[in-house]
Amino acid sequence: MKILVLGLGNPILADDGVGIYIARELQKRSLPKEVVVEESSLSGFYLMDLLLGYDKAIIIDSVKTKGGKVGEIYSFKPEVFDRSVHLTSVHQTNLATAMKFGKQMGLKVPKEIIIFAVEIADNQTFSEECTPLVQKAIPRAVRLVEKELLRMVKG
Amino acid sequence: MKRITIDPVTRLEGHGKIEIFLDEEGEVANAFMQIPEFRGFEKFCEGRPAEELPRITPRICGVCPPAHHLASTKACDDLWKVDPPSPAKKLRELFYSAYYFSDHLLAFYYLQGPDLIVGPTAPAAKRNILGVIEKVGLDVGKEVIKHRAYGQKILQMLGGKPIHPTWGIPGGVTKGFTEEERAEVEEMAKSAVEFGKFTLKAIDDIVLKNKEYVDLILSDPYTISSYYMGLVDENNKVNFYDGDIRVVDPEGKEFAKFKPHEYLNYIEEHVEPWTYLKFPYLKGVGWKGFVGGKDSGVYRVAPLARLNAADGMATPIAQEEYEKFYQTLGGKPVPHTLATNWARVIEMMYAAEHLLELIQDEEITSDNIRIVPTETPTEGVGVVEACRGTLYHHYQTDPDGIITKVNLIVATVNNSAAICMSIKKAAQGVIKKGKVDDGILNMVEMAFRAYDPCFACGTHTLPGQMPLEVNIYNHHQELIQTFKR
Numbered sequence: 001m002k003i004l005v006l007g008l009g010n011p012i013l014a015d016d017g018v019g020i021y022i023a024r025e026l027q028k029r030s031l032p033k034e035v036v037v038e039e040s041s042l043s044g045f046y047l048m049d050l051l052l053g054y055d056k057a058i059i060i061d062s063v064k065t066k067g068g069k070v071g072e073i074y075s076f077k078p079e080v081f082d083r084s085v086h087l088t089s090v091h092q093t094n095l096a097t098a099m100k101f102g103k104q105m106g107l108k109v110p111k112e113i114i115i116f117a118v119e120i121a122d123n124q125t126f127s128e129e130c131t132p133l134v135q136k137a138i139p140r141a142v143r144l145v146e147k148e149l150l151r152m153v154k155g
Numbered sequence: 156m157k158r159i160t161i162d163p164v165t166r167l168e169g170h171g172k173i174e175i176f177l178d179e180e181g182e183v184a185n186a187f188m189q190i191p192e193f194r195g196f197e198k199f200c201e202g203r204p205a206e207e208l209p210r211i212t213p214r215i216c217g218v219c220p221p222a223h224h225l226a227s228t229k230a231c232d233d234l235w236k237v238d239p240p241s242p243a244k245k246l247r248e249l250f251y252s253a254y255y256f257s258d259h260l261l262a263f264y265y266l267q268g269p270d271l272i273v274g275p276t277a278p279a280a281k282r283n284i285l286g287v288i289e290k291v292g293l294d295v296g297k298e299v300i301k302h303r304a305y306g307q308k309i310l311q312m313l314g315g316k317p318i319h320p321t322w323g324i325p326g327g328v329t330k331g332f333t334e335e336e337r338a339e340v341e342e343m344a345k346s347a348v349e350f351g352k353f354t355l356k357a358i359d360d361i362v363l364k365n366k367e368y369v370d371l372i373l374s375d376p377y378t379i380s381s382y383y384m385g386l387v388d389e390n391n392k393v394n395f396y397d398g399d400i401r402v403v404d405p406e407g408k409e410f411a412k413f414k415p416h417e418y419l420n421y422i423e424e425h426v427e428p429w430t431y432l433k434f435p436y437l438k439g440v441g442w443k444g445f446v447g448g449k450d451s452g453v454y455r456v457a458p459l460a461r462l463n464a465a466d467g468m469a470t471p472i473a474q475e476e477y478e479k480f481y482q483t484l485g486g487k488p489v490p491h492t493l494a495t496n497w498a499r500v501i502e503m504m505y506a507a508e509h510l511l512e513l514i515q516d517e518e519i520t521s522d523n524i525r526i527v528p529t530e531t532p533t534e535g536v537g538v539v540e541a542c543r544g545t546l547y548h549h550y551q552t553d554p555d556g557i558i559t560k561v562n563l564i565v566a567t568v569n570n571s572a573a574i575c576m577s578i579k580k581a582a583q584g585v586i587k588k589g590k591v592d593d594g595i596l597n598m599v600e601m602a603f604r605a606y607d608p609c610f611a612c613g614t615h616t617l618p619g620q621m622p623l624e625v626n627i628y629n630h631h632q633e634l635i636q637t638f639k640r
Contacts, residue, residue, distance in 0.1 A: 012211060012215075049304070104285060104293075105300060126198070127195075
């Protein structure tokens with residue numbers, strides 16, 4: 001079994017890089033041998049390229065929700081974004097569409113994907129640091145991902 | 156952990172927002188576009204070594220990193236006044252052709268394909284890549300995937316990382332091709348040329364043989380008059396990587412031709428109170444507002460503009476198609492925004508042909524790929540054609556090469572005035588008596604999408620696509636309808 005942990009974000013746009021920072025922390029830990037940790041600033045179809053060939057995947061990203069509490073960590077499946085499975089995006093597509101497309105084309109996409117997302121405050125300022133509450137969420141997210149990985153390896 | 160319903164905020168201030176204002180009769184009086192502006196990039200760069208910028212600036216955008224990478228590398232060449240050896244230039248151009256091929260292919264099949272192939276007013280649920288594949292068949296889908304992967308593979312072979320390259324350095328590049336890699340890329344390039352031909356035929360069958368669609372391209376709502384800008388080689392043929400910047404007027408006559416470092420003599424930026432977005436215009440003509448014509452300094456960039464600003468394509472199949480393009484669409488220049496999609500495929504053909512030419516060039520496996528700079532840096536400008544238009548990087552440094560000032564004009568920003576004008580014109584053409592629905596709105600968005608705009612892609616935050624909101628206001632400026640994507 002091959003499991004991908006993918007930290008997403010833009011490391012020069014403040015909190016947007018949180019997924020990447022969490023992945024970098026995970027890289028320092030001792031993880032099950034099935035696990036590969038990567039980081040990327042891509043979305044949509046480019047993401048699909050990275051996921052191909054893995055049995056399971058964990059994606060770590062940032063999110064802004066209405067009334068969300070900064071630093072809160074959510075976990076969900078890509079199907080949550082199903083309602084936007086159409087290409088109205090002016091530029092790219094979202095993960096759910098990309099995965100559906102991959103399945104339609106008979107590509108080897110992961111059977112299980114879990115997304116962890118950290119509620120963020122600022123993704124519009126050029127900076128290589130997270131804001132304090134988001135920074136504090138990083139160790140918590142690392143523990144949550146490790147726990148999920150153990151479950152995935154067993155399952 | 157709390158269980159919640161994910162409702163990503165799509166209403167960040169100014170985030171991909173189109174505002175349409177109706178008059179008393181419900182006709183469109185005005186339309187604007189607002190997009191987010193990221194803060195402080197200049198400050199972020201100050202104090203860093205200039206040679207780091209080719210690795211930092213590609214992070215501005217998750218879609219066109221190779222364009223920023225090469226514009227930045229060229230600005231560094233110019234900073235240190237070093238002219239890279241010929242094999243290094245050819246490698247950079249090859250890298251860039253692979254990027255163009257891959258990106259234009261994605262834009263055509265995945266982004267414009269739904270409108271072209273599934274139909275502009277098809278239900279939203281079908282107007283996507285899944286719908287495209289249903290229509291063209293799985294085999295074509297597989298070819299699309301295969302060829303996109305080829306482009307990515309070539310970028311990775313040279314650039315190190317597939318998307319955020321670490322390859323270009325002042326005076327050259329860090330890695331060339333071995334003969335084994337060359338042979339592999341040659342096979343991919345041959346296949347790319349065939350796929351380019353296939354795509355041109357698809358345009359012919361699906362779009363040009365469909366009178367309704369050709370009429371749509373030629374129709375008034377999708378037509379604006381403007382100047383056109385693009386890089387050209389010494390024969391005035393389209394070039395993506397290098398050359399002079401040429402501008403032609405709305406009648407197709409050359410208005411200006413200048414070197415990258417002269418850009419500030421030709422371009423100025425207009426500021427509006429309602430947005431942080433700047434509106435570049437031609438200094439010699441002046442800003443006359445969001446209007447077209449010869450007296451207004453509004454210009455366009457990107458595929459349609461590049462074809463209009465040049466005298467042709469530098470490779471045979473693309474040149475043949477270039478001629479057909481102007482014969483079919485009523486001569487030069489073509490002012491019809493939706494023709495951009497066809498222009499994009501002509502460029503994709505050129506990229507494939509040029510890729511093959513370059514990989515068969517005897518210098519391409521040379522190891523003479525860098526000249527070490529010896530000059531003291533002061534100021535440098537690098538310009539390339541990003542897929543979405545002319546991209547300017549301008550740096551100033553202290554004598555140690557530490558950045559003191561950065562100015563960027565990113566591709567889509569050149570088009571910002573024209574995009575606003577195109578949205579307004581399309582909205583005026585399709586919204587009648589205040590009636591707006593999803594299909595009508597898509598017709599407005601098509602004008603916007605043709606530019607393949609690239610404003611908000613610097614952030615990655617979920618849901619991973621640029622949110623778009625369209626607000627419709629009545630003549631009392633009261634919000635009466637909102638559409639969210």
